Amino acid sequence: MSKEDLIEFTGTVTELLPNAMFRVTLDNEHTILAHTSGKMRKNRIRVLAGDRVNVEMTPYDLSKGRITFRFK
Template sequence: MPESQEGIVKEALPGLTFRVEVRGIEENVLAHLAGKMKIHNIRVLPGDRVLVEMGPDGRRGRIVRRL
């Protein structure tokens, strides 16, 4: 199961991709929206707190929940 961390959305990019500031990581993470969030039309805006499943390299992730 991927590691999940809390973060804050800093910037919305094209293609449902977001730049997220994650606690404990100096660089911002590029994260895309999870499939269930797309299906249910969950809106994510800059400033929202989100839960991010991190990839193995730690630079990319998937937004799985809006907090």
């Protein structure tokens, strides 16, 4: 899948789950399950409840996503 096929949203982390998973409420009030991207894991960027994040989603499964950026 190419990068052009991904859909980007912004949202707020509402819950921390086991195995580095997060429940994110998007700005359009949908709730999804998301994990951190590899570069965020490699650089040890912490994501906590209440953080504003960018989420990438595939058009095939709109219930899961990948956190790509944490806003300061």
